[in-house]
Amino acid sequence: MSDAPVTAPELLEVVDQPTDETAAERTPAVRAERLTKRYGSLLAVNHLDLVVPRGSVFGLIGPNGAGKSTTFAMMATLLRPTSGRITVMGADPAHKPRTVRRRMGYMPDNLGVYDNLRVDEYLEFFAASYGIHRSEWPALVDGLLELVDLSVKRTTMVNSLSRGMKQRLSLARALVHDPELLILDEPASGLDPRARVELRELLKTLNGMGKTIVISSHILAELEEMCTDIAILEAGKLLAAGPPREILERLGGARTVRVRFASGVTESFTVADDHEQTQLLRRLVVDEQRDVVEFVEESGGLEQLFMTITEGIVQ
Amino acid sequence: MSVNPVLARELRERMRTGRAFVVLGVFLSMLILTVYLVYQGSATTGQIEIDLARQTRLGRDLYEWVLFVMLALVLFFVPGLTAGAVAGERERQTLLPLQVTLLRPRSIFVGKVLAAMSFLVLLLVAALPVTMVAYLLGGIRLFDGLIGIGIVLVVAVLLTVMIAALSTLAKRVQTATLLSYGFTALLVLLGPLLYFSMRVADGSSGSDLENPPAAVLTFNPIAIVADATAGERIDDGGNPLRWARNELVNAKSMAGDTWFSWFPDDDFGAQFRFVDGRRDGFPAWGVGTIALTLLATFMSFLAIRRLRTPAETER
Numbered sequence: 001m002s003d004a005p006v007t008a009p010e011l012l013e014v015v016d017q018p019t020d021e022t023a024a025e026r027t028p029a030v031r032a033e034r035l036t037k038r039y040g041s042l043l044a045v046n047h048l049d050l051v052v053p054r055g056s057v058f059g060l061i062g063p064n065g066a067g068k069s070t071t072f073a074m075m076a077t078l079l080r081p082t083s084g085r086i087t088v089m090g091a092d093p094a095h096k097p098r099t100v101r102r103r104m105g106y107m108p109d110n111l112g113v114y115d116n117l118r119v120d121e122y123l124e125f126f127a128a129s130y131g132i133h134r135s136e137w138p139a140l141v142d143g144l145l146e147l148v149d150l151s152v153k154r155t156t157m158v159n160s161l162s163r164g165m166k167q168r169l170s171l172a173r174a175l176v177h178d179p180e181l182l183i184l185d186e187p188a189s190g191l192d193p194r195a196r197v198e199l200r201e202l203l204k205t206l207n208g209m210g211k212t213i214v215i216s217s218h219i220l221a222e223l224e225e226m227c228t229d230i231a232i233l234e235a236g237k238l239l240a241a242g243p244p245r246e247i248l249e250r251l252g253g254a255r256t257v258r259v260r261f262a263s264g265v266t267e268s269f270t271v272a273d274d275h276e277q278t279q280l281l282r283r284l285v286v287d288e289q290r291d292v293v294e295f296v297e298e299s300g301g302l303e304q305l306f307m308t309i310t311e312g313i314v315q
Numbered sequence: 316m317s318v319n320p321v322l323a324r325e326l327r328e329r330m331r332t333g334r335a336f337v338v339l340g341v342f343l344s345m346l347i348l349t350v351y352l353v354y355q356g357s358a359t360t361g362q363i364e365i366d367l368a369r370q371t372r373l374g375r376d377l378y379e380w381v382l383f384v385m386l387a388l389v390l391f392f393v394p395g396l397t398a399g400a401v402a403g404e405r406e407r408q409t410l411l412p413l414q415v416t417l418l419r420p421r422s423i424f425v426g427k428v429l430a431a432m433s434f435l436v437l438l439l440v441a442a443l444p445v446t447m448v449a450y451l452l453g454g455i456r457l458f459d460g461l462i463g464i465g466i467v468l469v470v471a472v473l474l475t476v477m478i479a480a481l482s483t484l485a486k487r488v489q490t491a492t493l494l495s496y497g498f499t500a501l502l503v504l505l506g507p508l509l510y511f512s513m514r515v516a517d518g519s520s521g522s523d524l525e526n527p528p529a530a531v532l533t534f535n536p537i538a539i540v541a542d543a544t545a546g547e548r549i550d551d552g553g554n555p556l557r558w559a560r561n562e563l564v565n566a567k568s569m570a571g572d573t574w575f576s577w578f579p580d581d582d583f584g585a586q587f588r589f590v591d592g593r594r595d596g597f598p599a600w601g602v603g604t605i606a607l608t609l610l611a612t613f614m615s616f617l618a619i620r621r622l623r624t625p626a627e628t629e630r
Contacts, residue, residue, distance in 0.1 A: 076415055078624045097627060098417060106415045112408030116328040128320035129416035173412065 027090045029054045029181050029212040030075055034084035037070050037236075044070040046236035047084065052214055052229070054180075057207050059223035059244075060216040061306060062233035068216045069109060071233070072185045075214070076106040089181055102130075105174030109185040109216075113166055115159035119150060122158055123172060130177040144172040148202060164195030171202065182206065184215045188222065200226055220306055234310045248305055249273050255297055259284065262291035320418065321426025326433060335434065338396065342388050342438050346445040349384045353377050367453075374454020379544065379556045381446050382463045386540050389435070389471045390503065394495035396434065397478040400427040401622065402491035420622035424479065424615065431475045439468050459544070466543040469604060470536045474499065476611040480618035506535040510566065532566055533603035534610075535559075543600040563599055 030052035037045040045067040052058045060068045073079040075088050077097035086092070091099040114122060123141045132140065145151045148168040153161060161169065167187060174182060184203075188196045200222055207213055217223050223230060224244050231241040240247050257277060260266045271277045277297070284290050329335050357373045401424075404410040413423060446464060449455050455463075478495045485491035509531045532538050541559035 078411065078414065080625065097624070101415055101417055104415075106412070108408070108411045110408040110411070112410075112412065114324065114328065114409060115407075116331050117324065121324075121327065125320055125324045126412070126416060128317070128323070129413065129418045131417050134317070170412075 027054070028052055029056070030058075030086070030088050030214065032071070032074075032084065032086045035071070035074065035081050035086050036083045037067070037074060037079060038082040043236050045074070045081075048233075048236070048238050050231055050238065050241065052212065054212050055207070055210060056228040057203065057213045057215065057226055059227035059230040060214065060233065061220060061223060061230055062216075063310060065235075066233040067236040068233060069185055070236075072106070072108075072183050072214070072216065076104065076108075076183050077101055102177065103179055104181045104183060105177070105179035106183045107170050107174045107185060107187055109189060111163070111166055111170060111190075113158045113169065115157070117158050118155050119145070119158060119161070119169060120154050122169065123176060126173050126176045132177065140176065144175060147175070147205070148172045149198070162195075164191050164198070167191060167195070167199065168202065171199075175206075179211070181212045181214070184213065186216055186218070188217050188219055196222065232306060232310065239310065258294070258296045259292055260294035262293050266294075319422060319426040319429065321413075321423055322429045322433075325426065325430030329430065329434060338392060338434075339438060339441060342392065343441060343445065345384055345388055346381055346442055349380050350377055350445060350448055353380045371453045374449040374452030376454070376554060377452065378446065378449035378455045378459070378463065379554050381442075381449070382467060382540060382544055383537075383554070383556045385439070385442055385446075385467050386470065386537060389438075389467060390474070390499055390536060392438075393431075393435070393471060393474045394478050394499050395492065397431045397475050398482055398485075398491040398495040399488040400431060400479045401482040401618070402485040402488045403482075405486050406488050414622075414624050420619045420627075423622050424483075424619050427482075428476055428479045428615075431479060432472055435468070435471045435475060439464055439471070463540075463544045466540050466600065470539055470607070473604070473607045473611045474502075474536065477502075477607075477614050480611070480614035483618040483621040503535060503537060506531045506533070506538065507562075530602065532563055533599045534606040535603065536607075538563055539600045539603040539607075542598060542603070 028051045030050065032048050032050040035045055035048040035050070036043070048067070048071065050071075060071065062068050070079065074081055074086055075093060077088075077093040077100050080094040086094075088100045089103045091103075093100045114125070117125065120141050123144055124137050127137050127140055128134070141154075142151070145154055148171055150165060150168055150172070153165060158166070158169065171182075171184070171187065174184075187203075188199055191199060196219065203213055203215070203226060215223070215227070227244060229242060230244050230247065232239040232247075240250075242250075255271055255277075257269045257271055257280060258266060259269065269280055271280055281292075281295060284292055353376055354373070357369070357376065399406075401410070404413065414420075443460075443464060446460050447457075450457055450460050477498065481494050481498055482491045485494055513531075533542075537555070537559050541556040542563055544556065
């Protein structure tokens with residue numbers, strides 16, 4: 001225990017510490033309050049308020065320069081906020097970086113790997129860097145490689161892996177110390193469709209294991225399917241946050257439903273929300289007794305919403 | 316006790332590539348070539364087998380030439396081999412994942428330095444038999460051979476620490492390499508340039524101050540090795556180490572009776588210092604080694620700060 005005097009932020013942290021197991025479960029994985037990061041005159045993150053619930057898959061969406069990576073860097077103990085406050089698993093990353101690092105796995109957007117190592121040596125190196133005892137390495141590496149489906153590449157040199165495989169290896173690296181929270185910055189960037197689907201399935205598996213996942217991606221359709229919660233950022237500001245469906249209903253406005261009948265006729269209807277959509281279906285099928293063969297919501301979902309509420313501001 | 320993970324990984328990567336063996340091969344080839352040329356140069360008289368004094372002198376010449384070439388190779392190889400230590404991590408974007416592990420910045424730096432040092436030890440130990448050819452000819456004692464290798468090793472280690480520290484300043488290996496060679500050139504040339512400039516300036520001003528502080532010569536790697544190993548002869552016979560030592564002697568002589576008087580006047584006629592065995596006062600190599608150690612310590616301190624994340628640095 002350090003003899004250094006306790007600072008105000010540390011006191012706040014102590015206050016923020018959960019007192020029992022139930023309270024720990026209630027503490028969000030990440031909580032940002034008026035979080036601000038400024039680089040000179042550039043305001044990268046502007047008074048961001050964010051809550052990432054435990055066990056969620058949280059998508060951070062925004063155009064380039066929106067402040068996603070900066071927010072991730074502050075979560076991952078790499079940057080200190082200019083003002084405001086952030087806690088990760090109940091601890092302040094800037095004041096208790098090692099506490100946070102023990103419970104958080106971070107995968108940056110740049111894919112950096114050591115080319116002259118074998119896949120198993122790469123993971124062993126990071127196991128050693130997290131202070132995991134040597135005797136635990138073989139089982140740990142086996143488990144991780146099986147999880148990311150790279151068992152057959154165990155003794156392959158890292159430089160001969162495909163980009164998708166390197167991405168999965170990076171994810172395995174972020175999981176080496178079995179963190180409760182995973183912060184993944186653009187993990188699907190540069191992957192082909194098959195590798196993206198594999199990554200998505202892997203993230204679902206990890207979420208099923210109880211891990212909280214915070215992820216950013218430009219492929220919004222994927223996030224819509226995978227995320228339990230999203231936040232939309234632009235120019236460092238939070239535009240919207242919550243479950244995707246809720247945000248769509250709240251901000252997305254009317255949606256179009258395309259209906260094809262047995263006669264071959266296709267008609268489009270405008271509805272405001274899920275309730276109206278159900279009412280429409282009931283009216284067509286039950287009240288009007290029409291032979292509906294296709295009933296499709298035509299709205300662009302998250303992508304359309306994203307285009308609607310962002311203005312394309314680049315800082 | 317666990318091995319520093321960075322050291323283990325660096326050694327594994329270093330020895331896996333052919334580069335290490337190429338450097339070792341070039342290093343030993345150059346030393347063997349030196350022995351051959353010096354031996355051939357002296358043997359042309361045809362009297363070497365019957366003239367014991369000449370044979371002893373040949374042994375001494377061999378020893379000093381081998382040490383000089385060894386030092387020159389160290390000054391050439393160390394910047395090239397060490398410049399990428401941290402800059403390489405930045406360039407291939409592997410530093411961030413390393414910084415979010417539980418490794419402390421000083422462990423990362425120490426691992427990098429130890430890895431580079433281990434290779435240097437390998438080089439110098441491999442060169443020991445070549446150095447000891449002089450011992451077989453009777454020019455030096457076994458102790459002199461070990462002192463020679465030892466002082467080159469000390470200079471090499473200090474240079475490695477300084478170059479590794481410089482490597483933290485650059486984002487690209489190319490920049491770090493240029494910086495490292497520039498720094499090494501400065502280390503070798505700055506002292507003599509300063510000293511001789513001051514001497515010329517003093518002489519041309521017509522004053523009696525033709526005794527610039529000889530201490531400026533002492534932090535030069537060649538001066539350190541020369542002072543610790545070279546014989547004390549007015550005639551340097553074209554040997555760079557002996558020439559450097561004679562310049563130190565002259566500098567001390569002109570500086571008058573200062574703390575720089577490690578070299579007794581009555582030894583000027585002695586053929587070889589280690590044969591004579593007398594030395595008074597604090598040696599120039601000691602002064603130089605202390606100066607370089609202080610510089611290396613200061614640079615290491617700055618380098619470790621540079622390896623902290625911005626969140627840790629801004630604390």
